[in-house]
Amino acid sequence: MKKRAELIWIVLVVFTIFTYFLGQFDFVNTLMVGILLMTTFIKGELITDYFMSLKNVKLKYRMIPTIWLAAVMSSIAVAYYLPIQ
Amino acid sequence: MSKIVHLKESYPPGDFAIWIVIYIELLTFGLMFLGYAFSRRADIELFNASQSVLNQASGFVDTLILITSSYFVVKALNTVKNARIENIQASNESASRWLLAAILFGIMFLINKLLEFSDIFSQGINLSTNTFFMFYLLLTMFHFMHVVLGVVILFNIRKRTKIGCYSEQNCRGIESGALYWHLVDLLWIILFPLVYILR
Numbered sequence: 001m002k003k004r005a006e007l008i009w010i011v012l013v014v015f016t017i018f019t020y021f022l023g024q025f026d027f028v029n030t031l032m033v034g035i036l037l038m039t040t041f042i043k044g045e046l047i048t049d050y051f052m053s054l055k056n057v058k059l060k061y062r063m064i065p066t067i068w069l070a071a072v073m074s075s076i077a078v079a080y081y082l083p084i085q
Numbered sequence: 086m087s088k089i090v091h092l093k094e095s096y097p098p099g100d101f102a103i104w105i106v107i108y109i110e111l112l113t114f115g116l117m118f119l120g121y122a123f124s125r126r127a128d129i130e131l132f133n134a135s136q137s138v139l140n141q142a143s144g145f146v147d148t149l150i151l152i153t154s155s156y157f158v159v160k161a162l163n164t165v166k167n168a169r170i171e172n173i174q175a176s177n178e179s180a181s182r183w184l185l186a187a188i189l190f191g192i193m194f195l196i197n198k199l200l201e202f203s204d205i206f207s208q209g210i211n212l213s214t215n216t217f218f219m220f221y222l223l224l225t226m227f228h229f230m231h232v233v234l235g236v237v238i239l240f241n242i243r244k245r246t247k248i249g250c251y252s253e254q255n256c257r258g259i260e261s262g263a264l265y266w267h268l269v270d271l272l273w274i275i276l277f278p279l280v281y282i283l284r
Contacts, residue, residue: 009156013153033283040274043274047271051267054097057093057097058093068115072118072275079125079126082126
């Protein structure tokens with residue numbers, strides 16, 4: 001796709017605006033934490049797949065940053081969702 | 086009907102060494118992100134109150150700047166990789182312009198961050214104010230240093246484009262520099278919602 005970089009940039013900007021407005025208007029509640037972490041994961045995947053060009057390399061190399069992203073996002077989710085004793 | 090087959094590359098782009106650096110950075114920042122998230126559980130009210138001091142608009146602008154700068158670096162790399170033998174010099178000149186834009190955006194990020202730090206310090210906040218600000222300053226300043234290094238790398242790559250150094254066959258250097266810059270971007274897009282937004 002000829003304009004792939006432009007498309008990825010637009011998606012990243014849209015997700016960033018979404019994140020900012022959630023924070024600015026104090027919409028960050030329990031559900032939104034999950035949605036924010038999910039959009040951050042997608043943004044990270046777009047950067048590694050398309051900007052870092054890992055989309056077309058062998059799966060084992062592509063999976064390293066994906067596993068890292070998933071581990072970090074899910075651990076943050078645990079820290080936010082786990083009830084405090 | 087013809088079928089297009091996309092073959093997977095054997096290795097990721099860039100030098101082996103840059104990937105070692107990237108993995109170490111991911112591990113280091115990953116642990117710091119988790120340190121922040123789990124330390125917050127000890128005093129959520131303190132973290133939320135301290136977070137409200139931060140300028141979310143500044144963090145938002147920083148994110149847009151880095152994403153756009155990363156896009157410019159992608160354009161620079163694509164320009165070099167798609168060059169034909171007869172127009173290597175022209176494609177290097179074009180890549181040089183994209184890299185200049187990326188460097189300028191990197192410098193804009195640094196200036197914006199310095200203004201933010203100056204605002205925070207003018208309020209008497211420092212590393213020992215509380216746990217939130219310890220993490221905030223540690224994470225953002227550590228990231229700041231990575232941006233400084235990234236700008237220096239981009240500057241050096243740009244110098245090489247000036248002498249028409251890169252082509253489709255010889256682009257490891259620009260690929261490695263680009264990867265480092267995207268890493269800086271990747272780390273910030275996690276840092277921004279974690280420290281500025283999530284509460």
